Amino acid sequence: MAAKKKKDTGPRPFERVWALVLRVPRGKVVTYGWISQQIEKRLTPIGVVWAMRAAPSDALPWHRVVGANGRIATERELPGLQRKLLEREGVAFDRDGNVDLARFAWTGPRRTKRRRSTSR
């Protein structure tokens, strides 16, 4: 068979972003800039934004995606909602209402950033 069909539905940038977000473990968060860096196409942060907007929020943990500095991006559209969802997963916030990326930023599926447990 020969797949003479070349117009196959290649992996669209959007799906790539969604797949990445889906891989984010519960209790962790990622930033738009981080995602854009993971995309081989080097999709710009703004491109990631588009992906999220077009993404099925009901089937995608969009709430695990935050802006730089751990700030809630959807605060303009869904004020308070994202924070609530994250807190429900055990994510802590700063006094400014930002996520503590130092502890909840997901570095990747493989890189297990071992956070020392000397303190805790």
Place this chain on the structure above:
DNA sequence: CCCTTGACTTAGA
């Protein structure tokens, strides 16, 4: 095909 939008990011004043 051209123009506008968009939940961002970074840098400069």
Place this chain on the structure above:
DNA sequence: GTCTAAGCCAAGG
């Protein structure tokens, strides 16, 4: 520390 401007990519009208 806060504000403004530019960059960048993709999809929709």
